[in-house]
Amino acid sequence: MAAYLRLRDVTLGYDRHPAVHHLSGEVASGALLAVVGPNGAGKSTLFRGIVGILRPLAGTIERGDPDVRDIAYLPQTTDIDRSFPISVFDFVGTGLWRSTGFFGGMGRQARGRIAQALAAVGLNGFENRAIGTLSGGQMQRMLFARVLLQDAAMIVLDEPFNAIDARTSADLLALVRRWHAEGRTVLAALHDFELVRANFPETLLLARGKVAWGATAEALTADNLQEARRMCEAFDDGAAACVVDDMPSRAA
Template identity: 40%
Template structure:
């Protein structure tokens, strides 16, 4: 993992020919800014020299084809997997100094659902940052966990074993755990994958409420047909950064074609991006 920089130092961004490029400024108010991030599995880079800036009080989608590096970008930003190079900033600080401002919802497929724990226990895990792993939760914190379950429609399942839930219910519980952290930045890896329509609506309603409360949401997303309805900002990736910006200007036919490399039918592209253009 790249080491933190000294105060005032700007990141050096790798270029394709190996020469150092001009340092890139880091927006001080951006909830998440990535500069020159590279991740490699063996000799093949999964993410190469990526810059990305995700705006405040917005819902941002990371999109791209399978194997494009979407989840890798998110995990490497968090430090869940090591990055070969690059730097990550949260509200202008190196991420190592601002982890308490982040809540993370992993892919449901990556979780051991056979672990013997209840729904309430999972949500209360989001509070351990405040009391420590061996600390006792106050009555107020326990009430907060119940409130977070209520927000995602899972209060009646508080004492159910987590493995007994459906996929959509499990995803709601992990979102409740993230809510319990009362973070400023919420990072979600494929939050709608494998969930039913009712759960998808419930999750998006919660995320839009977070945005209205001044929080920032960044989600790896796979359903292109809902990008315009769900998100304000979009980041398109296929190993390298293809484009980023407001959905109205960046989610275009040209950018989608460049991202997906001709894998999307022309009629489908027109439906997704009625404005067209590059």
């Protein structure tokens, strides 16, 4: 299967201090890939690079036919300003911006699509609620509804099942399976190894750098998990800034 996403010796970080080191690999079109690793392994940093929020310090991120506008990104809920005065309906409606534009009208068809997305994630009756009033599980359902509306070829999910109840996890995991069955490329940062083993055929085990990348059963071995912990514990946050070539890197 053709590569949808190709990472070539990618280093990502902040203020020239790397959080992901020299990562290379390919994600095939239609892949269902889990990205796992200890806290501080660089999973969120990697995803910010893939979706175009963060520019590589070195190396390149090459995408398939679609550009970054055809990637749906579900951030961690901690990245959402829950004090912002917006309703659930209007927040989910931002998933239509790619087709309507920032100032596009909210016509009958668009409103119908938003209602369908809310129904698909079990949020009927929450349309007029302020996002700050939602529970953790309701917040994740809302974020999944926005992803549904984006109708993207690649879906990037950062900790989509973190701190939510088992029923919500099962409902949202069914959506992930649906996207995969539709041929979309899905990447998810996860902590639950049993969930990964049961549902994700491919895994990238990350610990600032690549520990293993391939079939989940081969990536998530006891030896690899121990090595990932060792690599993260050995990382020195006070190390000197990363030295990169003078030529600027770019996300292709």
